Amino acid sequence: MVTPSQPSVPPPGRRVLFGLVVLLLVGCAPGYTVPEAPSPDQIPALETRVAENPGDVAAHVALGAAYREDGRLPQARSTLTRAVELEPEYAPGVLFLGLTLEELEEWDEAAERYRALLDSGAGSSDLRAEVERRLPLIERRRLQAAVRTSLAREAELADEAPEPNTVAVFPFHFVGEDPDYAPLGRAMAEMLVTDLGRVGRVTVVGRLRVQVLLDEMALAEEGRVDPATAVRSGRILGAGRVVQGQLDGDADRLGLRAAVVTSPMDDLADDLPELTDDDALERFYELQARLALGVHQALGIQLTVAEEEMLADQPTQNLQAILAWGRGLEAEDRGDFALAVEHYQSAVDFDGGFDAPREGADRAGGLADSEQVSTTDLSGRAWEEVSVDATAESPGAGPADPFEGLDALVPTSIERDAAVELLGSEGVSGGISRTLIEIIIRRP
Numbered sequence: 517m518v519t520p521s522q523p524s525v526p527p528p529g530r531r532v533l534f535g536l537v538v539l540l541l542v543g544c545a546p547g548y549t550v551p552e553a554p555s556p557d558q559i560p561a562l563e564t565r566v567a568e569n570p571g572d573v574a575a576h577v578a579l580g581a582a583y584r585e586d587g588r589l590p591q592a593r594s595t596l597t598r599a600v601e602l603e604p605e606y607a608p609g610v611l612f613l614g615l616t617l618e619e620l621e622e623w624d625e626a627a628e629r630y631r632a633l634l635d636s637g638a639g640s641s642d643l644r645a646e647v648e649r650r651l652p653l654i655e656r657r658r659l660q661a662a663v664r665t666s667l668a669r670e671a672e673l674a675d676e677a678p679e680p681n682t683v684a685v686f687p688f689h690f691v692g693e694d695p696d697y698a699p700l701g702r703a704m705a706e707m708l709v710t711d712l713g714r715v716g717r718v719t720v721v722g723r724l725r726v727q728v729l730l731d732e733m734a735l736a737e738e739g740r741v742d743p744a745t746a747v748r749s750g751r752i753l754g755a756g757r758v759v760q761g762q763l764d765g766d767a768d769r770l771g772l773r774a775a776v777v778t779s780p781m782d783d784l785a786d787d788l789p790e791l792t793d794d795d796a797l798e799r800f801y802e803l804q805a806r807l808a809l810g811v812h813q814a815l816g817i818q819l820t821v822a823e824e825e826m827l828a829d830q831p832t833q834n835l836q837a838i839l840a841w842g843r844g845l846e847a848e849d850r851g852d853f854a855l856a857v858e859h860y861q862s863a864v865d866f867d868g869g870f871d872a873p874r875e876g877a878d879r880a881g882g883l884a885d886s887e888q889v890s891t892t893d894l895s896g897r898a899w900e901e902v903s904v905d906a907t908a909e910s911p912g913a914g915p916a917d918p919f920e921g922l923d924a925l926v927p928t929s930i931e932r933d934a935a936v937e938l939l940g941s942e943g944v945s946g947g948i949s950r951t952l953i954e955i956i957i958r959r960p
Contacts, residue, residue, distance in 0.1 A: 553895075554579070554581050554582040555582065556586035562579040566579055573603045576598050577606075577608050577609045583595060589616055589619055593616050599612075600629075604632070605637075607638040607639035610632060610638065611633065611639070618654065619891055623657050623658035627651060634648060649886055650882075652879060659724055660728050663729050663752070666729075666753075666754075670751075673752060674751065677756075682720075683755055683756075684720075684750055685705050685726065685759045686730070686760040687730075688702070690764070691762050694766060697770075699845070699846055700838065701762070703845065704800075704807070706872075707804050708759065709722075710831075714827070721754075726753065729752060746777040746779075750777070750779045757776055757777065758777045758779070760777065761773055765797060766797075767797060768796065769796055773792050774791045775791065791811065791814065793810075801832065805828050809824065831872060836866045837867035840859050840860070841859070841860065841872060841876070843859040844860040847859055847880075848879075856880040860873040860880060861873075864877065
């Protein structure tokens with residue numbers, strides 16, 4: 517008998533959320549004070565400054581930040597876009613623009629701006645790491661928005677044939693009496709997604725996109741959907757075929773039923789040809805490998821001997837690691853990223869060679885960190901750390917010339933007297949004004 521358990525280890529240390537650090541240093545002059553973020557009250561003065569100095573990057577960034585503070589997001593976007601056009605690699609401008617686009621829920625462009633910041637190498641390494649950790653959260657929100665858009669366009673999509681070579685795999689529903697084994701359904705589906713990707717004969721819809729659709733359609737808790745609903749879901753996802761299934765069993769034995777639903781279908785009968793199998797619970801990985809072979813056959817894919825051997829080579833044979841990984845997948849799909857990290861770490865503790873939960877911990881950890889800081893918090897930190905005064909010159913203006921005015925102290929060639937200079941009697945001749953420049957070189 518095999519019973520699910522978790523190692524008695526303390527929860528993993530949470531990654532320290534790096535604060536946004538210095539974005540741009542323009543010198544270390546004594547007495548430097550960090551400028552305050554511009555307030556809406558400063559908007560008229562900043563608008564005047566931008567009008568008088570249209571090439572002033574700092575003025576555009578300050579004005580855009582002030583617009584954001586005032587809730588004028590379209591104006592903030594326009595002003596910050598201009599700042600980035602003036603100086604594409606000026607990190608504060610790119611960061612503020614990305615944050616504004618997030619608040620406008622323009623996820624694609626926000627991600628594009630953040631990636632441009634990463635590619636440019638602008639800003640500090642800690643800043644780039646923070647932006648990189650934020651990208652998965654934006655991708656998650658982008659997918660949610662895309663699925664909602666597809667649902668809103670469902671009537672239009674009904675006339676479009678989904679891609680026949682695209683496959684969506686639904687989470688497998690566990691119908692056994694012991695809920696401790698329910699995570700095996702999520703693990704079974706995700707392992708199948710991985711196997712389909714490894715063979716590479718079809719395009720697989722990502723787990724997150726499938727889960728978002730199930731959540732939006734309120735199907736996540738209903739388990740196995742009927743064929744008509746599967747066809748509808750596949751059409752919205754752009755998938756010509758949907759794999760769905762269920763697991764049943766206990767601590768001794770596990771049964772599997774799965775089906776590949778194709779869209780469009782002439783007959784949506786409930787008695788679709790199914791893949792059925794069962795095995796001892798501790799041989800779950802063998803059951804999953806046979807499922808992968810069966811699904812490829814149902815998709816009409818003739819595997820080579822090398823591909824069959826690849827599918828037989830499973831990433832882990834440790835049932836406890838698979839259970840912990842499944843718990844992590846469930847928690848991540850619910851949006852509980854901190855708990856997902858704990859479960860993923862438990863899976864790694866059970867089997868250190870199991871890469872999927874290690875990748876999951878990295879992914880969920882980044883999402884957990886990103887959720888701790890709002891766009892408002894990020895913009896506030898960014899302005900505190902960037903050493904650009906909204907009332908000062910543009911960052912391209914450069915420091916003042918330390919030799920400015922020195923020419924006035926140096927006599928011209930007309931005023932210079934070679935004889936006097938040779939005698940060393942500068943500034944002593946009667947009635948003629950001379951300037952004495954004394955250069956003293958002290959010993960070290």
